[in-house]
Amino acid sequence: MRKLVILGAGTAGTMMLNKFNSILDKSEWQITIVDQFETHYYQPGFLFIPFDIYTRKDVEKPKRDYFPAGSNVIMSKIDKIEPAENRVLLSNGQVLEYDYLIIATGAKINPDETEGMNAELWHKTIFDFYTVEGAVALRDYFKHWKGGKLVVNISEMPIKCPVAPLEFVFLADAYFTERGMRDKVEIHFVTPLPGAFTKPKASSILGDILNKKNIKLTTEFNIARVDNDNNKIVSWDETEVEFDCLITIPTNMGDDVIERSGMGDELNFIPTDKQTLMAKGYKNIFVIGDATDLPSSKAGSVAHFQSDILQENFLDVVDGREPSHKFDGHANCFIESGFGKGILIDFNYDTEPLPGKFPLPGIGPFSLLEETKMNHYGKIMFRWMYWNSLLKGQELPIESHMSMAGKRL
Amino acid sequence: MATVELAGKSLEVDADGNLANRADWDKEVAQAIAKEEGIEELNERHWLVIDFMRNVFEEKGDAPSIRKLTKESGVDTKELYALFPKGPAKKAARIAGLPKPKGCI
Numbered sequence: 001m002r003k004l005v006i007l008g009a010g011t012a013g014t015m016m017l018n019k020f021n022s023i024l025d026k027s028e029w030q031i032t033i034v035d036q037f038e039t040h041y042y043q044p045g046f047l048f049i050p051f052d053i054y055t056r057k058d059v060e061k062p063k064r065d066y067f068p069a070g071s072n073v074i075m076s077k078i079d080k081i082e083p084a085e086n087r088v089l090l091s092n093g094q095v096l097e098y099d100y101l102i103i104a105t106g107a108k109i110n111p112d113e114t115e116g117m118n119a120e121l122w123h124k125t126i127f128d129f130y131t132v133e134g135a136v137a138l139r140d141y142f143k144h145w146k147g148g149k150l151v152v153n154i155s156e157m158p159i160k161c162p163v164a165p166l167e168f169v170f171l172a173d174a175y176f177t178e179r180g181m182r183d184k185v186e187i188h189f190v191t192p193l194p195g196a197f198t199k200p201k202a203s204s205i206l207g208d209i210l211n212k213k214n215i216k217l218t219t220e221f222n223i224a225r226v227d228n229d230n231n232k233i234v235s236w237d238e239t240e241v242e243f244d245c246l247i248t249i250p251t252n253m254g255d256d257v258i259e260r261s262g263m264g265d266e267l268n269f270i271p272t273d274k275q276t277l278m279a280k281g282y283k284n285i286f287v288i289g290d291a292t293d294l295p296s297s298k299a300g301s302v303a304h305f306q307s308d309i310l311q312e313n314f315l316d317v318v319d320g321r322e323p324s325h326k327f328d329g330h331a332n333c334f335i336e337s338g339f340g341k342g343i344l345i346d347f348n349y350d351t352e353p354l355p356g357k358f359p360l361p362g363i364g365p366f367s368l369l370e371e372t373k374m375n376h377y378g379k380i381m382f383r384w385m386y387w388n389s390l391l392k393g394q395e396l397p398i399e400s401h402m403s404m405a406g407k408r409l
Numbered sequence: 410m411a412t413v414e415l416a417g418k419s420l421e422v423d424a425d426g427n428l429a430n431r432a433d434w435d436k437e438v439a440q441a442i443a444k445e446e447g448i449e450e451l452n453e454r455h456w457l458v459i460d461f462m463r464n465v466f467e468e469k470g471d472a473p474s475i476r477k478l479t480k481e482s483g484v485d486t487k488e489l490y491a492l493f494p495k496g497p498a499k500k501a502a503r504i505a506g507l508p509k510p511k512g513c514i
Contacts, residue, residue, distance in 0.1 A: 156475075220495045224486070236490035266476035295511050 001030050005098040009035035012289030012303040013104035014066050018393030019311050021068040036077040049135035051175045066391045081261040100284045105255040107290035113251035116226035126246045147184030148244030154191045155223050159252045160298040167336045173213045174338030188216040199352035205369050254291055269293035275326040277310045286310050296329040305330045308400040330402040334379035342375030344368050348402040357406035416441040425509045434506030442504045455492055462505040472502040472510040
């Protein structure tokens, strides 16, 4: 019997469990998945909670509903991975030996990384929207807010879903407009990046949209601390930005177990081969999704594209072949831009988001880097696909490798 | 690939404006790039960071992130921003003749 252990039952881990459950011969393979939490969160939905578009119910389901029948599931915290011994120590005392390991332990926000962030104003006038608790607390705060300086700040890159902070300011503009108080709210987007987004073309187009929506942009701001007494964020070079309500995207880090296992970089992300998805230095460990150190976006669509590549390379490796499939860094993101419209971007390691059309047989085409109603429907449709196809490891109508069809250079 | 004039030499640079060939780098070139980045004169502390970056690159094949610099170079975050205003990891990598750190997406 060969043993495959999957660590983490979030988006990526659940997809891999479903895929291998239907592919691997059960008389030869024992598959085990480990996670400490019972609830699966549709994380892209957190963004909509503060604006009362989604409720908590829309983004939560029991993880077990997405495991195939008869799966070997262990609910426990992971104490340590011992790659040299091919085993994982669990906090419940169990020791799991493996022939192959897939690490899908994800990333999470860590407000403690910034001085004064997780202090007296936390979840009072300073909120995150990367946890369900933060998103719900912010919804309740916004309901009674009289307006003032709304600052959205990214602490440092990389973060999960790099477009989410932009979507947040777009949706805030729409929300306060619809409530008839936009003139009382100054929206200010403060980022460590040199522009509105990571890549030049998208950055310039999205920057123009910010401008059009009267959202102030401050770039190259690297936060050093939060001044709780004076309601200010202060950068390492002593630039100050005042806020009445601060929406922070705190430092994102890999799980602590990666640090305990000595397998991560400074942010606990695992050095991973950007094409094969194998952990660097190991012949029997794959890494997928937010847990990797890859220069691709940390997002569910990316994990989905990776899952197809990982599956093929896994099948190569267990048969003694070299991994033959290469991940190209493909990401496909619907950016909600408010007032029932959205923007679509599609890119990979080598090709930045470009304008043009995105063909999708039977449904599309969608417009790239342009605000349309169609793109908004794409975003709404994605939640249905997420729960009903993606998590179950089924094929989606979008190819794993990026295509240039329809894109304008 | 674009070519730029640095320290009296014509050198190839990549899409980010960083040196394309590490062999083209020397201390005069570093000083010339530093000037472009608004650093008039590289001092001892700058060099400590630059040398650290080059050593890490030699070993790992990627320029270190700001966090690694803070943790291991012996220069804290505050000083790094004072030495290389706005983006220490990005600026120091460019001056050190290295490609932009992978973490700076």
